[in-house]
Amino acid sequence: MTTPTDNSTELHATDWPAHFAESTRQNRGNAIRDLLSVINSQETISFAGGLPAPETFAVEECAVATDEILAREGRVALQYGPTEGHRALREVIASQYRALGVQVQTENVLITSGAQQGLDLIGRIMLEHGDLIMVEAPTYVGALTAWFGSHPRYVTVPMDDNGMIVDSIDALIAAQGKPKFAYSVVNFQNPTGVTLSRERREQLLDKLQQYDMVMLEDDPYRRLRYSGEDIPSLLELEGARLGADWNNRGKVVHLGTFSKTLMPGLRVGYTIAPAPVIRAMVIAKQGFDLHTSTLNQMIVTNLVENHTIERNLPNLIALYRQRRDTMLACLDEHFTGHAQWTHPDGGLFVWLKLPEGYNTESLLPKALERNVAFVPGSGFFANEKQMNTFRLNFSNMPQDRIVEGLRRLAGILR
Ligand SMILES: Cc1ncc(COP(=O)(O)O)c(C=O)c1O
Structure with a gap:
């Protein structure tokens, strides 16, 4: 019969990182994804992430396509x-x-x-x-x-x-x-x-x-x-x-x-x-x-x-153009003289630069307190980080929330 002489290991939680590769321990992951995972409240006006507007998804077409595929070629589709x-x-x-x-x-x-x-x-x-x-x-x-x-x-x-x-x-x-x-x-x-x-x-x-x-x-x-x-x-x-x-x-x-x-x-x-x-x-x-x-x-x-893409794209573009223009107009109104920003011809993002000495990582918690989220620019630099930069997404929020979010953000920056 064996009796355990030392059962102290039972008292300790498993130290998983000690079992990981060094590179896993060092990898801090993607700061944006971490950020997104905590922004789940409906109240937050999120300029973080790069989410397309869900109202543009071709949900019905997707359902019809799925039914058709499963009915006609279900055994191929699931193989x-x-x-x-x-x-x-x-x-x-x-x-x-x-x-x-x-x-x-x-x-x-x-x-x-x-x-x-x-x-x-x-x-x-x-x-x-x-x-x-x-x-x-x-x-x-x-x-x-x-x-x-x-x-x-x-x-x-x-x-x-x-x-x-x-x-x-x-x-x-x-x-x-x-x-x-x-x-x-x-x-x-x-x-x-x-x-x-x-x-x-x-x-x-x-x-x-x-x-x-x-x-x-x-x-x-x-x-x-x-x-x-x-x-x-x-x-x-x-x-x-x-x-x-x-x-x-x-x-x-x-x-x-x-x-x-x-x-x-x-x-x-x-x-x-x-x-x-x-x-x-x-x-x-x-x-x-x-x-x-x-x-x-x-x-x-x-x-x-x-x-489906060709049919939906004009609506998608019209919506995103409107949101981009709203964001740029609000930046003109609130940020002129306080920041520089890009004027994108497309895509999902505007990039801002504050005067030297600002640190957008430390501004973020203040913004989150007021239910506004953005992504500090530091994570986007492979080498030297420009701490005074940040990224705003304009595709995912309706116009009125873009207006309100940038008004709040301007208040915080001042
Ligand atoms: C520049 C760039 N590359 C790749 C991706 C990943 O796209 P996908 O959803 O196709 O994986 C993104 C998503 O935002 C992106 O911005």
Whole structure:
């Protein structure tokens, strides 16, 4: 018979972090997601997050599509599927990009669980521990989160109203070396709302050739344009240069998503890239989730084929344009002389800069006390943080709440 001589372990809670990898202990997660999880009160006027307006979701069309799919192909929809994605969806995406002039075949398309998974998979297939990545300053915080596990170093490209300052790339590479890849949110960037100009896109493609550098183009927002002219993506501009040779000589990997034009909850996005990249991503995805939900991919296919996006987009754009204009008018009214801000032609965000010395992280609790939320800018910087910046989302709140929220925020800042 054995009798425990020391049962003191029963008195202690399990110290889970002691069992975690060092990188898990260090990863503080995404501050915005943490913030969102505490903002659940209806009273809070939230300019945080990047939520589309739920009233724009095609709920009925989604229900009809789901019923149809389950009735006609239920046993396919609920079965395991190929890692590459539902073939009909890959084909329709490839044909849309061919219509834009890029020689994209079905083998160049991988369906991912949101564009976010594309960011993660690219990190998995490309990064060694401590590799260098070129990003904009500021950049999309979710990309930094996706790559955290590789402990990358960053070289940051400054931005102005025309997006990343491509002219600065030579000096940055001379000083810090060639990055493993460069990353840009080219249209209505998250967090600044700024768009990379056409001239700079061409210039950037020249740099990719000059340095034999590959580029990750993250483009969730292109269709959400409220003013100004549409600009071809880096992928299209490269496709126009390379023609049929794109699959051999292309250097741009392009991430897209249905989150902003349809609904984010289905978690359907895609990556377009030369075939070797897609093959490597497929292998990485096999260890991640085997494949993106078949039913959700079939719903998206149905909604694309039924032109639901095209039918809904004008309303979506009209609503977001109105909200953007309301936000910009309120900023003019309350913030002139106290802050500088961007004037986005689309997307979901306005970016503000307060005078030097302000710290928006310490302003946030004061704002939350008055039931207003925003995202401090610090988390969006890979290297040097500008503590006097913050991001405001305009898509998720009705006009009257935007007006009231900015009135309160102005009061707090004064
Ligand atoms: C720049 C950028 N990339 C990727 C994503 C992730 O999108 P998805 O919902 O497709 O995963 C977002 C979401 O806000 C984003 O702003």
